[in-house]
Amino acid sequence: MRLVKYIAIAIINTFGVVIGIILVAVPTTVAQPSLNYQLALSERQPDGETPKSLSELYKLRDRLKVQLDNLAKTPDSAPFPAELWKSAIHRQQSQTLTQQLQNVQSQIQIEETAKYNWDEAAKFAAQAVLIGRTSNPSSATWEQSQRLWQIAINTLRLIPHDSFLADGAIDKTIEYQGNLSVATYEMQVARSVEKVRAEEEEIRERARKEQEKKEFARREIERKEQEKKDRARKELERQEFQRQELARKELERQEFQRQELARKELEKQELARKELEKQELQRQELARQELERQEFQRQELARQELERQELARQELARQELERQELERNQQATSQPTPESTATPTPAPVTPAASPSNFFFAGDTNRDGQINEQDEAGKEQWSLSKGALILFNDRNNDRGKIPTWKQTKVSAPRRAAMLSQVNLTLSENFKTSQLFITADSIASPHISVFQKTGDGWQPVDISGAKPLVFSTNIVLGVEAKQFADRNWNGTVNLKATAQNNGQEIASTTIQMGVSPWMIAPNTAPVTEVQVSDRGAVNSEFISQLKQAVEPTGAKVKVLQGDRTWMQDTQKNGYVQLPEESDIRLFNVALKSNSEPEKNPPVKSTQNRDLKVVKIGNPRSLDPVSQWSDGYGNLQVTPPIPGHPMGRVYYGNSGNASFNPEVLDFIQAQRIQGPPVDIDTSWLLTRQVDEIINFIPTQTPGQYVMTIASPEAGVKLLEELEGRGYGDVTVNRGLSTQTTVSAALQNRALIQHNLYLQNQKLNPIIEKLKREFLLRDDQIIQVPVMFGYSGYAWWPNMVNSVPVNGKLLVSNPRGPMIEGVDYTQERLRQLLLPAGVSVSFLDDRYYQELKGNVQSATNTVRKPEERPFWQSLPNNY
Secondary structure (H helix, E strand, C coil): CHHHHHHHHHHHHHHHHHHHHHHCCCCCCCCCCCHHHHHHHHCCCHHHCCCCCHHHHHHHHHHHHHHHHHHHHCCCCCCCHHHHHHHHHHHHHHHHHHHHHHHHHHHHHHHHHHHHHHHHHHHHHHHHHHHHCCCCCCHHHHHHHHHHHHHHHHHHCCCCCCCCCHHHHHHHHHHHHHHHHHHHHHHHHHHHHHHHHHHHHHHHHHHHHHHHHHHHHHHHHHHHHHHHHHHHHHHHHHHHHHHHHHHHHHHHHHHHHHHHHHHHHHHHHHHHHHHHHHHHHHHHHHHHHHHHHHHHHHHHHHHHHHHHHHHHHHHHHHHHHHHHHHHHHHHHHCCCCCCCCCCCCCCCCCCCCCCCCEEEECCCCCCCCCCHHHCCCCCCCECCECEEECECCCCCCCCCCCHHHCCCCCCCCCHHHCEEEEEEECHHHCCCEEEEEECCCCHHHEEEEEEECCEEEECCCECCCCCCCCCEEEEEEEECCCCECCECCEEEEEEEEEECCEEEEEEEEEEEECCCEECCCCCCEEEEEEECCHHHHHHHHHHHHHHHHHHCCEEEEECCCCCCHHHHEEEEEEEEEECCEEEEEEEEEECCCCCCCCCCCCCCCCCCCEEEECCCCCCCCHHHCCCCCHHHEEECCCECCECCCCEEEEECCCCECCHHHHHHHHHHCCCCCCEEEECCCCCCCCHHHCEEEEECCCCCCEEEEEEEHHHHHHHHHHHHHCCCCCCEECCCCCCCEEHHHHHHCHHHHHHHHHHHHHHHHHHHHHHHHHHCCCHHHEEEEECCECCCCCECCCCCCCCEEECCEEEEECCCCCEECCEEHHHHHHHHHHHHHCCEEEEECCHHHHHCCCCHHHHEEEEECCCCCCHHHCCCCCC
């Protein structure tokens, strides 16, 4: 193929040369200069020289200028008339040279123009050659090359015929004409190839369009068939939805009627129960007062009896001393006889007991020291006065049976938790035996130890085994349990001295167990605990750390099956006086439900945290299964009449909070009596779903947030009134809908308004009455509830105050101009209190019907002010 191509090019070149000769019309004068020009030059050139190049023309011009200059220097006038012909010749020479110079300059201009055109033609030819060498040139490329060859040819034709370059221009024109023919041929070939390709592409495009047309027709048929099926399916769904909606409304109506009947019945039962409880409390109070009166009378009689016996013993001792003195006097004055000289048997010496020689007391005035000032009032204990005992469960929740039921007493696990009692004796008691006894009610619940050179040794408090004698005896007392329904937490300890089995001295003190207390939500936080649920709550944990750690508290992430950390245990504390300070001990109540899934949580901040179980697990129906969770047991901040706060809990009617735990709280006598709140309408039955106490920026001040379904409905109505009916609420949740759609669900709206009127408003009035709250301390937070009592959007009341910051569920409310409208409403409500809010994404917990507080637990700093300094005397 290449050989054929070369032959074709040769033919075209030959054809192009011929055509070039024909096309390039060369005048007869192009090949040689004009005759007149040659004659003009030859007549005047010295030695017959004729210039043949531009450089020779330049040289000729320069010689003519020199000759003219020389001629100008020769005088033009003749001195004699006879020499006038010389002047004429001089003038003729000057004119001739001038004419020759003008001719030469004209020729130079012609040659310079010819040289410029020659160079321009060469440039165009070089560009055409460069374009023609392009790999795979197209018809456009050959067309551009053709155009450049034509421009080069046209430029050569501009060279004047009388130029020295005229002959070369003819040769170049012939050469370029051949190249022009080649470029023209190549352009035609390329155009033919491109035309064929375009036709093939057009055929393929027509085939493709035809295929697309067939495919579109097929899809259109399928689409219409699918639309027909969809319309039929939607019609069936619409009919099914209408049927289900009618059935749902009927069920809701029946359920509403049932709930209304059940509510009225429960209210009736609740009134009857409260009346019975009131009567029972009155009866128990009367019985307690009667028992206290009888106990006081018994103790008073015992004290009087002891005083009488002591006086009688002292009188006998005095009489015995007088008798012995009389006998000695008689022996000194009478004659001795064999009988009188016999050695008499000395009677036992009975030292008189007094505070100075038989001191037995604990830290009665709670100043951290034991001295004579603790004698006053040591026999009568109260929350505000008297020696305190610490609960010190040595099994620490590991034993199979409660510690107080164990008969074997071992050494104390932590001596620092023993309450010290001193027994100081005079030298008169050296020969006496000393015993410690406890009253029969308290003895199973306490342990007493004596500090010896071999450490702390158990003391027999039954009175069978004496103490190790010393004139300065140090005893340590611990409680095996807190006060509860079976024991009021007090113990009467009696110290007795005996000689030969006869009591010669005794005294009694009364001690009491330091009560267990709950720190309110307004207390500072040291640690927040949360369960690791894997990827589903990883974002929640990350946001929790970002919010908590800047406040100085720690976040502890726990592994295990705990989801609702708030329910697993209730963290509390106890106090014990210390010199110029108090000692604080952390004690937690552990949930009895599923103990294998809820091992006690040890705080990283309080490694000595003690864990206690109160009562036994209960078998509750599925509806009430969460009633015993510790989220259902809360405490207020200090309120009038309750300086350490007051406990409140959720009462679901059929299954209230664990009665054994409530009796335990009541037995502590410091944060009770507990206040019950109606939570029968809540899914979880837990009070922390609707009530929370939050500290303000002012120390000691707080506000109470309470769920308000009415405020939730008003928030939706407000949004629709402002034209935001189509905005989404509950974004990303299973309950996602629009504002208008929610308001059109009249059953949901009526249900929430019913809850406000029949449930929440009575609760608010009760809280104001029981906790002495003012209206400006109550903040009603927008919340809506589903029919079964779950929070319809994330519950912002179920929140956690942490050191000046409030951790709140992200309500996923309507986005108005880039701002969550529900979030902004809560910020506005809390603004006067100066509360900083951090919203957390708790979507995982919301779908499980819980929120931030339910998902976490907190370790809070105990109250540093001693509880006994906050109470009235003899409280």
